[in-house]
Every structure is written in C-alpha cells, then in structure tokens.
Amino acid sequence: MSAVLAVAKVSLLRAVRRPSTWWLSALAFVPALLGGWMGALGHGAMSVGAPLLIDVAAPLLAVPWVAGALGEVFERRVAVYWFTRPVPRWAPLLGEWLGATAALSLVLVLGGAMLAVADALTGSATIGSLFRLPAAMITEAAALAGLCIGVAALAPKHPVSVSIAVLAVTEAALPGLWAPMQSISLSRQVGTLAGVDPGASIGSLAGTAPSPSTLTAALVIALFCAVPMGLGARAVIDRDLG
Amino acid sequence: MSAVLLRVRALSRRYEGVTALDDVTVTVPEGRVALLGPNGAGKSTLLKCMLGLVRPTSGDIEVLGMDPRRDPLGVRARIGYMPEDDAHLPDLTGVELCAYSAELAGLPPREAIDRAHAALFYAGVDDKRYLPVQGYSTGLRQRTKLAAAIVHDPDLLFLDEPTNGLDPASREEMLALIADVRVRRGCSVVLSTHLLADVDRVCDHVVVLAGGRLLADAPLAELLGTGDGRFLVRVKGDAGAMPRFERELAARGCTAAPSGASLECIVTPAGAGDTDAIWAAAAAASVQVRHLAPRKASLDEAFVKLLA
C-alpha cells in the first residue's frame, strides 16, 4: 500500500513539474468563463458551461495529461524501474491512477465549482447544484484516469490517439447514430449525476435519450474506469515488457 | 589532394550566455579529418555551422568552396551526414530509409531504389534490409546510417561517432569502410569522435577543439611523434606468470611498468632496442610472449597532453 501511495505522490510531483500541466489546467476554467459570460447575457450559465466542461474540457484535459505521460513511460521502457522493485506489478498502475485521479479531480472540481458559482450569480441555481457538479466531476476524473491508464498500458505507442478514438466512438459516433447508445456515453452519465440537461451536448440527429437513473450512471462510470484498468493491469503482468 | 575542404576564419557562435565556438580559425585539406574533443567542446556546433543549420555569430566559413550561409541547400546536397543519434523514422525498412534519403537529395524514385541497394551492399547490410530499421542491432543500424549518408554520392562525408556502441569486429569493419570511402570514392571524410583509437586507424589530419577553442590542427603523424624506446609486451601464462616475468626482467636490467591490462606491461630495456633481454627474461620465466612491439605515443596521451 505504501508503494501505491509513493507512486501516486511522485506521479503528482511529475505532473506539477510539467509545464504542459499548467496550461492544460487552464482548459478546465474555460467553461466557467464562457458560462459566466453567457449567463450574464441571460442564456443560462449551466446549460452552456456544463456540457462544455463534461464533454469537452474534462476528456481533453485527461487524455494528454494521463495517457500521454504514462504512454511515454511505457514506450521508453522507463517503467522497468518500477517493475524491478519488490512490489507487485499492478501497484504502480494503481498508484498512477490514484495520482491522476487526485490531480484531475482537483482541477475539474475547481472548474466545476467556479461554473456553479457563476450560475448562482447569474441565474437561479439551488444550493444543491453548487455541490452536485463538483461531485460529479470527481467521478468523471476517476473514470477518465482509469480509461487513460488502461489504454496507455495496452497501446503504449499510441495512447493519445487511441484514447481519443475510443472517446470519439463512445461519446459522439455511437450516441449520434442511435439514441439508446447514449447510455454508454460517459459524459451523458456524468451529466445525469450532475443534474445537467444533456440536450445541448449530443447531436439532435438521434432523437430523445432514455430516461436517466443515478444507479445506471454509477455503474457505467465504474465500468468505464475498471474495464480498461483491468485489461491494462493484465497486460503489464502477463506480457514481456522488453 | 591538396584542395581545401574547409576554411574557417575567426568563427564564433554564442548562445544565450554560452560560447560554443570562440574565434576558431582553421584550414583543413581534403582527406580524412578527425574532429576531436570532449563533450561540449563545440564539435556539434562546428558541424551545424558547416551544414548551414546554425548561423555563426561572427566570422567566415567555407565548405567545398561554398558559403553555407548563402547556399545551405547547395552545400547540403554535396554532403553526406551520418548522425550520432538514430534518426528514427518509424516503420521504414533499411531499403526505404536509404531510398528516401536519396530522393530527398533529388534522385528520381527508380534511381533512388537502385542506389539504395548499391549503398546497402557496399555498407554490408544483407537480407535484413527488407526489415524495419528499429529492429536492427546497433551494428546494422550504424551500417544503415552510413549507407543512407553515402547514397546520394556526396563529396564530403560527416560522421558523428560512427563506432559508438559497436563490438570490436563491427568496429573494425566500420573503420575499414570509412577508409575505403576515401580511397575508392575520393570522398573526403570528417570524423567527429571521442574514441581516440578510431582516429589512429583512419584519419590523417586532426583538429582538436576544447571549450569552443581550437587546440590543435595538425597531421596525425606530427601529433603522435615516433617511438620512445619502450616496448609493449603481452604474455600468456598462469596467475604467477606476470610477477615471475617482471622479476626476470629486473634481473636483466629492464624496468617494467603496468599498462592497464592484466597480462601486459611496458618494458624499458637496458640498452636501446635490446629485445634479446626481453626474450631471455620470458624464457627464464617460462612465459609465452604474445605481443612485443615498440610503443608509439598513443593519441590518448597526446590528447591528455594537449588538454593539460
């Protein structure tokens, strides 16, 4: 367990030292700014900002931050330094996940909270919505971190393009084709948890979505995280690394 | 043979706060030239200036009679460059890499393929040429890089650490190839290296840089001088052979100094050129002499002397 925490700590430290982390983080605050502006013009801060944060900003923040960085570690064989220590091989993966989730959550929660505040200032938000969006962002951070780490372990040469391709399929292509497929969309389920109307985010071509439920949402989000992580861990344990 | 390969006058190049080249003036004749110096000596910067990739802060430079600042592409068309790092163009096979190099230098596709095969044959890359380069062993990769550097028939070849990471046999072959390029092709060679033994083998002129300054510019023979009367002796024997041999040498008035390797020593005979005493000592100590030759000052020593 201490190994997992040690890896998480170093993962955070490395993220902080990368200049790209800082300007990527700026991405998380664009929705709040844009939402606030639109809210001030009377168009509803949440209906503009939340889909932008959940659908666009969060994935595009997570993919280079987590998949890109970890993919490099695997591709350049640096991971061998972890795997020649007396710890099980899944421990560094879990540590990376913990570190990535913490860092992503921090940024996304801040972004979400700012958006909620902007909404409260310009509209008629309830006190509950101030907490619902940030809480939902934590689940999205954990799910995206899991997906990215799994993909980085499975496809270390193309972690970013594969992650984006997976997300393009689950978030845009399939839901756009057939409405029931919206259930497998991560952003749609996070939106359910956050209590945000998904209408604006998904192409209108597909018609109406199935009615949302918190239980389904939690299940889909958990699967989003666990399936790639599990496959990635199996690949790291079973395969030759050299 | 006496044409000028490179003429550099008062060349300086400064990066922010760092002087990479400091007022270097040197004229290098055609042939095989070694560019020597420790890391950070300014070798790479000089190469970059020659290729027209970096503009000198001040001073003049002329390569093969052309000014790389005015016509960088013209200069580069006549130069073959073998970089130190692997230029990974992922998934290209050996043949493709060479053909690509040739086409970039302006050869039509058919000619490029033809030349690529000729260059790979010359560099000794066999059937593996149809496999992706990233799977090659270090030796094969160096050969492929050499082939890619000569494929467009340059007049001047820049080799940056061409024997790095090669095993002795491959190193020999690489050096033989480099020597051959000059002899048969009439192509000048500039060899940038820190392996002094390489220079010994293939170069006839040496330019030494250190800290951005020119330290030496001389024919190799001048730098090495002649023998100093000492002999390098290597013997074969058991663990006690060497001490026994040294005792016998001492008994005959010779002095033996360690050379660094375990069964070797540097012997100063009592009389100049008196090898008989060494043979007698070996016989008395019952060791086999496997190597006995006058010891030239090695480039290593010349280099250390220059740097001091």
Next chain:
Amino acid sequence: MTPVIEFAGVSKWYGPVLGLRDVSLRLAPGITGLLGPNGAGKSTLLKCMTGEVRPSRGEVRLFGRVVPYDDVFRRVGYAPEIETFFEELTAREFVTHLAVLAGYDGAEAARRAEAVLIRVGLAQALDRPLATYSKGMRQRTKLAQAMVHDPELILLDEPMTGLDPLARAQIVTLIQSLGAEGRTVLVSSHILDEVETMTREIVVLYQGQLLAQGNLHAIRDLIDRHPHHIVLTASDPRALGAALARLECVTAVRFDGADRLEVETRAPDACYAAIPRVATETGVKVRSLTSPDDNLSAVFRYLTTGARGAA
C-alpha cells in the same frame, strides 16, 4: 551452496526471432563479465533475470528460486541500457523514490539515495532535473539506483557506452569496489579489454548461445583454437622463416619487405612457444612480434566468417 544465478536450459524467441538458445549456466559471487558482439543476446539474458521477458523454455533461478517473484528485487539491482528516466524529477528524488519502492521508509530512503549518489560521483548535481543530465551522468544515475537498496546481485547492461576514458576508469573502480564488498556483479559489454580490467570471470554469448564460460584462461584457450597470423620483424627473416617452416605447427610463411615475415599456424600455442626457441637456435634477432588474431574479437570474426564447427 546454491549458486546466485542459475539458468537451466533457457531459450527465448521473440516471435521467430532468436534471443537465447538453450543457455545453462551457474554464477557465484564476484564480478562476472558478460561478453558478446552486438545482438548476441546479452540484454535478453539480463531481462530474463529481471522478469522483463519470460523464457520461452527453461527456468531462471535467482538465489535458488524461480523468477519472476516480486521479492527477488530486495536482493537484486538492475541498470538497464535505456537512456531515459522520469525526466521531471531530480536525481535525488528519483533514487529516493525507487528506494521507497524497495521498502525503506522516507527518511532512510532519502539518506541512502544521497549517500549512493555521492558514491557514484554526482554530488554536484543531486538536485538538478534529470532532463539536464549528460550521457555520463545518466550512466552514473543508473548505477546509483541499482545500488541504493544494498542488493546482493547487481546486473549492469552496458554501463560504459558513451563514456569518455576518464569516466570509464571511474566506473570501473566503482564496479570493482562493489565486487570487493562480496556482491555478485554481472556486467555486460562488448569490449574484452573493458571487462578484463574488472574481472577474470567471464561468460561469452554468441548469436544467443553460450559460447564460453569461466576464467579468462578458458577464453585464451578458445583464442588458441583458431588459426593465427603472426607478424615478426627480425634481423634475418628468411633464415628464421626457413627454420620455422620445418615446424609441424606452421602452415605457411610469407615474406614482406626486408625485415618482415608472416607466419600462419593452426596450433598457436605451440607456435608462440617455438618462435623464441627457433630464433635463438638460428641466431636471428626478433625485434617485434604482433598478431591481429590474439584477441576475442578475432574469435568472433572467425566464427562469423564460417568454419562454425571448428570452435
């Protein structure tokens, strides 16, 4: 006593590509050089010990247990041949982190990391980001992380490539001191001279197969088992040549210029022994004796250019 390292019939193929073929070997404490030309399987052999690759056939045992087992890395340090680290960290942070993963608590790990980095000669650069490190400093960092947890077995993959002569000498001294502390150190290299300054015990791989193992003498014998060309300069080469031609071990004599002769032999040991004797008998003064074949690279060259059954 169980050997520290034991390979039992290990083969490894990467798809159809051969990595190792039927390697069996046992190694005891001390420094051992792992020699072979590029692509001989040296890295694969080391990776089989760290569990980075699994043998396609056979078993590798470290300290008597079959690898991979996680705990083995309490007793094993490994310096791979890769050039990169977690570039955002400083050397101190990097080595401390790996010491923590090796099981030490934070303070102890930091103390050990600092001590080991100073020992490898990085005292001046402890807190610089690894991204700014030169090739030589990277080699030292790799050594440091392999030593930080005080392992009994240290595996070093080409620890001296890219170093200038001075740094090379320092690293050799460091490795010798590790051996003197009673550790088992396996150093891969393709340069015999480099290894020879460190140890007498070597293992030679050639095209994935174990070509030789043991004391350098065994390798010297191996060298003696293939034909040699011996170049002599002498006061009267033709007289010496005529006398040598009578020996059974000499297969050819050639003259070259006024004072050089070249002797070809299929029994080098006998021939080297005979030359001084014959010289004394004929009263010829031998001024120098050299051979391009009296070294390991010649063995490799000989093996590569056919006559594979001879060795």
Next chain:
Amino acid sequence: MSAMVPPPNDRSAAAPRGEVHSLSYSRYAGPRRPRSAVPWVVARYAWRVQLRQRGVKVLLLLGGGVLAISGAVLGFAWSVPGMTGGGEADPVRAAEAQAIASSLEAQFIPGFLLVLWCGAGAVAADLNAGAFQFHFARPVSAQGYLVGRVLSGAGLAFALSFATLAVLCAERLAFGSTPLRMALTFAVGAALVTARATLLGVVAAGLSSLTRRKGLAQAMFAAVVFASSFVTRIVAAASDKPWVRALGLSGCVDARAAQWHGTAGLHGALAAVPLLACIGWGVVGAALAWWRVSRAEVMRG
C-alpha cells in the same frame, strides 16, 4: 553502375573471354530532380508507412463503412421519387446539396481521426526522434518539409472524403441530375473537401510543431477541433447568432457549403465570415508551424 576491369590476358583473341565486374561503390552521374519535388517525397514515404499501421487500416475500414452506408442510404432515398426534398422548391438541387454535405459531414469523424493519427503528432514525433536532423542535413528546406508534412497528415482523410463525394455524384448522375450541373456540383464539392482536409492538415501540423511530445500535440489538435466547434455551436444557439458557428474549424467549411446551397442564412457583411474564418485558420496554422520549424535547433548536443 559497374566499372569494367579488362581481362588479364587478351592477347589470344580465340580463347574464351570472360569479364570481371567491380562491385564496389560507384559514382552517381544520373539525373537529379529540382528541389520542388521534396514535399511529394516526404508525403509519399509517410503514406507508405501509414498504410502499414493497424490503426490506419481500422480507420480506413471505418471510413469505407461510412461511405458504403451513406451511399446506400442516399442512393435508396434518391431512387424513390418524392422521398427527399419534397418540401423544397428544387428537389434536384437539394439532393445535390445533400451529396456535398454528406461527403463533408459523414466522413468528419473518420477523417478527423485519420488526421489525428497521421498528422497531429508528426512534427512533434520528428522533433523528438531526431528526424529533423535527418531531413535538414539533406537539401530539404523548412518549407518543403512542412508542405510535405501537411500533405502526409491530411492525405488519407482527403482521399476518404473525395471518394465519398465521387460515389455520391456518380449516384446523382444515375438518378436524374444533368451532367453539366453534376460537373459543377462535383467541382464545388471537391473544392470544399480539399479545403476541409487542408485546414485540418495545416492546423494539425502547426499545433504539432509546438511541442516535442506527440501525445500532447494530438490532444491539442483534438481540443482545438472539438472545443472550437462545441463553443461556437453553443454560443451560436444560446445567443441566436448563426454566424458564430461559421467561426469553428469545422464550422467554417460547413458554412461555406451551406452558403453555396443558399441555406446558410448569412447576409450582407456576415456572408464573408465563413471564407474569412477558413483563411484565418489556415494562416494561423501555417504561421505556427513556420515559426517553430524555422527556428528549431536542428541537432541536439
């Protein structure tokens, strides 16, 4: 290629003669092409490598599937009179508009992913792998290299869209459009498809030259494509200003297409917005790439 070595003994003409050719290196005296050919060389070899990659094969398969489906669906709709364009004043013209829009929109995701895979990381990967020094130690100018990278990054995406356009136009010819009008539609469609691919390629090359890290470059490209289209769409909808949509990287070409059909709803000075946005994106991408590549320190150390 091979220099002839005269036979050692040619006094006896009657004896059988043999020749020994020298196999050693020989000089090259053949033609050399002008330097303007360099971009094509860069692009050709990049395509050759791309077509070997599994990811590219999957994406091309995906694009092929999209082509087949849209061809079948639209072909079916067009073959049944009155099924499409019923409410339009000119059903034929509406169907032609549909052909262009489909080749742009249906192929957007496969095309985007292809540019992402082939182009968005290319310059960064080259910078990181030392391929800059490989190229620039040869007679390759920065312009030549960049044009080559744009071509190689956008080439496959362009081929997909163009194939879709060609298939749909051919179907229209079969279902009632006159050859003359089809030729015009095809020309306009080809221009738009080219514009779409070029913009994606140029922006991808520009962004990818900002960093050494391939993954980061790819993510930036995805961010610019998605965020620009998402933000412009939401802002346009929320503030009811349709011209804002034409500012996005994908929106500007779509809006140009809509303008040609007369369905864009942009009038007066606003009619110039899509074209200006297209030019703007192109200039920004090219400027970024040029700025970075021309000042790159080519060799390390």
